[in-house]
Amino acid sequence: MNKIKLDGIFPPLITSFENDEVALDKFADNIQKLNSANLSGYVVLGSNGETCFLTKNEKLSLISKVKSTASDGKIIIAGTGMDSIKETVSLTNDAAFEGADAALILTPSFFKGRMNHDALLEYFSAVADQVKIPVIIYNVPKFTNVVIQPKTVKELAKHKNICGIKSSSTDIAYLGEISNLVNTDFNILAGTASILYAGLCLGASGGILAAANLLPNECVKIYESYKSGNLDEALSLQNNLLAVNKAITATFGVAGLKKAMDWLGYYGGLPRSPLQKLNNNEEEKLKQILIEENYLSK
């Protein structure tokens, strides 16, 4: 079992639904469109994949589909974390069987007040010991209200089957502290486009970015500009994404992300029940932002 190298841009794929059922063909259509961009791979079953609303069978069918649809060389990362260690190990190994190259594992969060250093060390160690693919720690306090401490990450980074962290917090002091505590072969991935540039400046190797579902080339270009030393260009490109990224994440969430994808030539569709679609007013506001930022014509 070897540590995997994760750099560049990965979209956390949305899950496509028709009549509230998983639509694998629409899902595959999006991937085929994304294949032409210089993305490093795909994340399936992330937060934006509405994974919390899926059954186990649906989850495995999505992994299988992304594996069979992704172009050669794309790394497949599957979000398989649950509070239960048993369930997480079981799903992760099934995901590996379906073709996942790495697992993105949420911090457990039900007992949020108790998920301290010892608990999270135990959780991630136990999972990493038992799964067949490398583990990426997923820190996303917006959804979990749990923050895995930098000292815990430092310890876990020594585990031979834990290869990185996706940090979806916008707290750059947090990302910087982790970057300073781990070796350079530990992959730090920015979890949202608005922190990509600053993350790269502090040692991140790439990003898992919702915005890459609809603007993959724009996201990749930030990364490539940074890597080739064109810092001003990288920052400028990121700035061009800020308003849209805020709209499809913080402001309008998955429903907004999907609606924007519809407008930009992908299949977005509706979120799964009980998540609500945008109302007309929200839809209009989102459209205005896309127009103002020149991603959509009037």
Add this chain to the structure above:
Amino acid sequence: MNKIKLDGIFPPLITSFENDEVALDKFADNIQKLNSANLSGYVVLGSNGETCFLTKNEKLSLISKVKSTASDGKIIIAGTGMDSIKETVSLTNDAAFEGADAALILTPSFFKGRMNHDALLEYFSAVADQVKIPVIIYNVPKFTNVVIQPKTVKELAKHKNICGIKSSSTDIAYLGEISNLVNTDFNILAGTASILYAGLCLGASGGILAAANLLPNECVKIYESYKSGNLDEALSLQNNLLAVNKAITATFGVAGLKKAMDWLGYYGGLPRSPLQKLNNNEEEKLKQILIEENYLSK
């Protein structure tokens, strides 16, 4: 399908583990001891049951065991809520098959910022439409960071298969507002011993109380004193429980609850990994509280 009447006291049973595996015999032992108290029934797979750490098979085996062990007339309530409507319906109907009389359904919470009136109305309506036993809404912001609004509860209370709410918030304005908005046949259950008396004063019909795992008679007596009009006695009895209740819930959580059960003649044991047991210092503090409050001798 009829609405069920829920009054009196229900312990949310802990799940017993040995060597980190579910220990059904120890679980049954506790129930047999509790059978002698005048409890109205049992909640299995509540928050204190560490349900988030269990597999589906483990969950069903626990429901089956409580059904076969509970004395006659005890109402069995199973905690079967998950974010996924499909998974929730499936588990709830399996729980009904195993003997559960009602289902305690958590508010979905992954997309906490989006779980507004419309989303929760849709979620609970969809679940209640498809399950074979009555639904009790479970509002527990401490764990979910979601509060189901009183106006949503008012709407849901009209559904013929939604019979009540467990309100684990200590916000009495919230409980009072709900009580004022629903009909008296809608069961309002206080979710922690510290709000039982005030809850009863405002129209609650009983409580689902962690403290009833180890002090069932003391909890029942509060209810009975209130019902027989001895308000001063009821308040005094509740006051006697405050310090212990705080220790086994807010301060030390499930690990504290289990340790206290060990001391009071039940099988507590350890929480499941990754939840941590009390350290020596915490254990000593908990013991002091039980001694000071006269539930344990030195």
Add this chain to the structure above:
Amino acid sequence: MNKIKLDGIFPPLITSFENDEVALDKFADNIQKLNSANLSGYVVLGSNGETCFLTKNEKLSLISKVKSTASDGKIIIAGTGMDSIKETVSLTNDAAFEGADAALILTPSFFKGRMNHDALLEYFSAVADQVKIPVIIYNVPKFTNVVIQPKTVKELAKHKNICGIKSSSTDIAYLGEISNLVNTDFNILAGTASILYAGLCLGASGGILAAANLLPNECVKIYESYKSGNLDEALSLQNNLLAVNKAITATFGVAGLKKAMDWLGYYGGLPRSPLQKLNNNEEEKLKQILIEENYLSK
């Protein structure tokens, strides 16, 4: 220096402004109208008094005015707490000179994460040692993000110049715990109408209620019904206030409280800059609530 007895209902008076300046005559008009109700006294410079926007001179002029306008026997409580002990002592003693009978002292809150047991014990002890009128602790986490712990209140209740607490949290477990820890001569005042009835059931002696600015008799009647043993009536009367109370506190705040006062025959006027008045949509919603609850005709 003797402890003062505080029971019954106190309105936390709004501060009247005209052209953004304190309007003492309008302020006095409201008090004269309120004098006819069976209120126990008045709170001046509470949260709803927009005290944070006032200069020291304005504060003292308001205390002086309420003293000269209140009918005989009304207890005058002045909100004089600030983070600085020196400033708090100075203002409190000036308030005493102007006629205040007791001081309502906010928990200091700038360094919110540091306001622990020791800090708050030291703060309130130091203030109480140096001021000439009894101190009422003011716990209002909605505005301070600080909660003074029950064990701290227990200690402070022994101070000969600390006579009570206004608890504006709706957490009834908190109020109940304090009530259980202090002697009966320590005054516990409910901080909002929605917890008045439950508070009285748990040992509170009255309330400081924003709603008493516009519905003084309705608030007093809850208290009197409770005191005369008509519990069902007391609860029913409180239930009648819930929707309006929520609107003029949580939903619309001071701007809503003032607008409702305008409609019910008092002088509400506008909040002081930078606090914003209600927009048309909010105003319409507030009016609908007052109409639905029969406090206003169409």
Add this chain to the structure above:
Amino acid sequence: MNKIKLDGIFPPLITSFENDEVALDKFADNIQKLNSANLSGYVVLGSNGETCFLTKNEKLSLISKVKSTASDGKIIIAGTGMDSIKETVSLTNDAAFEGADAALILTPSFFKGRMNHDALLEYFSAVADQVKIPVIIYNVPKFTNVVIQPKTVKELAKHKNICGIKSSSTDIAYLGEISNLVNTDFNILAGTASILYAGLCLGASGGILAAANLLPNECVKIYESYKSGNLDEALSLQNNLLAVNKAITATFGVAGLKKAMDWLGYYGGLPRSPLQKLNNNEEEKLKQILIEENYLSK
């Protein structure tokens, strides 16, 4: 009235106390030591100055002292914001009279839930209209629980007497969004050492850093390395400060900052009552961090 240029590093000076009284001589001693570093100026009456515990006279004496003690060319920034517009204007103009070159104005925060775009636009515009020195907006949600939105900052940046923002949030998406919305002559100052490097990368012109009270040269060197294009060195230097900065801010607060200053040759002393000094255990932990990071020998 002209906009002022703020770049480089400013320490937010602690206020020195002896026997709980302001000790102007000790305060001046610290400034004299700091004068030799290449700092751009001083902030007096910031959060770390325990301004919330000071009287108006004490505040003015501190401004006067820093003015008379600072070496030539140092810019003096005074923290003069309060919720009350009147009080803020009055103190700010007195501060200008005492020699302050600019005013750092906190977002008002008592009615935190109401401090929206319109309220903050009105507040800062009103203050800036009436004060004689340029205004720096101070966004510090850790203490205020208020975040001034980027769109509000964008509007305020057009005011001829508002010259910048101190952003003490570690949310780099926030700082990046503001940087993208304002002109380059609007000064963005990082509010803590852990975000200085990332802040500079995104367009900040410097920082107001607690760490600069005790490690001024180390802080200045990060800035200078960045400015001279030595990015790796700048990042490396910042990384060297991370552990100490966390200890003297998030972990141990002002009491920790002051204790560390004592050890490094400045006068720290005790925080003012009611803020508590470190206990022995905390003091030992802080010392270990300073030793491990090579700022103190064993």
